[in-house]
Amino acid sequence: MLNLNTKIIGRKIIYLQEVDSTNEFAKGIAPQEEEGTVIVADIQTKGKGRKLRVWSSPKGGLWMSIILKPNVHPKHLTKLVFISALAVVETLAEFGIESKIKWPNDVLVGGKKICGILSEGKYSENRVEYVILGLGINVNNELPKELKDTATSIREVLGFEVPLIDVFKKLIGKLDKEYLQYLKGNYEEILGRWKMYSAIIGKRVRIITDDGEIAGVAIDIDENGALILKQNNGVLERIYYGDVSLRFS
Numbered sequence: 323m324l325n326l327n328t329k330i331i332g333r334k335i336i337y338l339q340e341v342d343s344t345n346e347f348a349k350g351i352a353p354q355e356e357e358g359t360v361i362v363a364d365i366q367t368k369g370k371g372r373k374l375r376v377w378s379s380p381k382g383g384l385w386m387s388i389i390l391k392p393n394v395h396p397k398h399l400t401k402l403v404f405i406s407a408l409a410v411v412e413t414l415a416e417f418g419i420e421s422k423i424k425w426p427n428d429v430l431v432g433g434k435k436i437c438g439i440l441s442e443g444k445y446s447e448n449r450v451e452y453v454i455l456g457l458g459i460n461v462n463n464e465l466p467k468e469l470k471d472t473a474t475s476i477r478e479v480l481g482f483e484v485p486l487i488d489v490f491k492k493l494i495g496k497l498d499k500e501y502l503q504y505l506k507g508n509y510e511e512i513l514g515r516w517k518m519y520s521a522i523i524g525k526r527v528r529i530i531t532d533d534g535e536i537a538g539v540a541i542d543i544d545e546n547g548a549l550i551l552k553q554n555n556g557v558l559e560r561i562y563y564g565d566v567s568l569r570f571s
């Protein structure tokens with residue numbers, strides 16, 4: 323159990339022993355909930371990943387969603403996953419773990435995924451109603467057999483367990499710090515730091531999109547968060563959504 327003391331963290335935390343998905347729960351309450359409220363659960367029975375994938379969420383991991391209501395133009399929302407990934411990298415560093423970010427929002431240690439981020443929201447053309455930032459960090463949880471080659475956990479990397487509450491508190495602190503930079507509009511600075519941790523810039527990659535697969539070298543990330551890929555035929559392409567693979571068989 324997370325054994326939360328909300329007074330220590332100083333914000334509203336909804337702690338659940340079990341829930342289908344903290345993101346789904348957050349969506350249900352977001353319209354009337356205050357900004358910054360965090361939903362955290364010991365177990366998710368229907369943890370969701372990007373592209374409707376299942377996110378394995380047994381006891382021992384950190385499964386949480388934070389409700390945000392930034393007063394920004396919706397075009398800046400993609401940057402929220404960048405600040406989340408940065409907050410995770412900084413949190414892991416506090417535990418002596420060096421990590422990298424795989425565009426758009428996977429955090430890797432030694433090439434294996436340790437954290438996934440799922441951002442969902444409600445917004446119109448000009449106004450953001452709310453954003454749910456869902457973060458899943460493998461901390462002390464067992465990984466499913468089929469993920470052993472591609473995923474890892476803090477426990478696996480360090481060789482011992484760390485208290486979930488410590489990871490949670492550090493992550494909230496880092497998220498708050500990065501969110502403040504975001505609200506100040508310091509996007510360039512955020513992106514600059516994000517790039518320092520990029521696992522893919524300068525590397526040959528395959529991008530799997532809904533329209534098929536493109537291969538090339540990841541050149542850069544533009545100011546809107548799109549990946550700039552130099553294809554094998556030399557043509558530059560901006561990619562807004564897709565899964566990056568660094569594996570070539």
Ligand SMILES: O=C(O)CCCC[C@@H]1SC[C@@H]2NC(=O)N[C@@H]21
Binds near residue numbers: 344368385437440
């Ligand atoms: O890498 C991905 O595909 C994103 C995974 C996001 C998982 C987190 S766990 C907490 C929150 N609730 C969910 O159902 N998903 C996110």
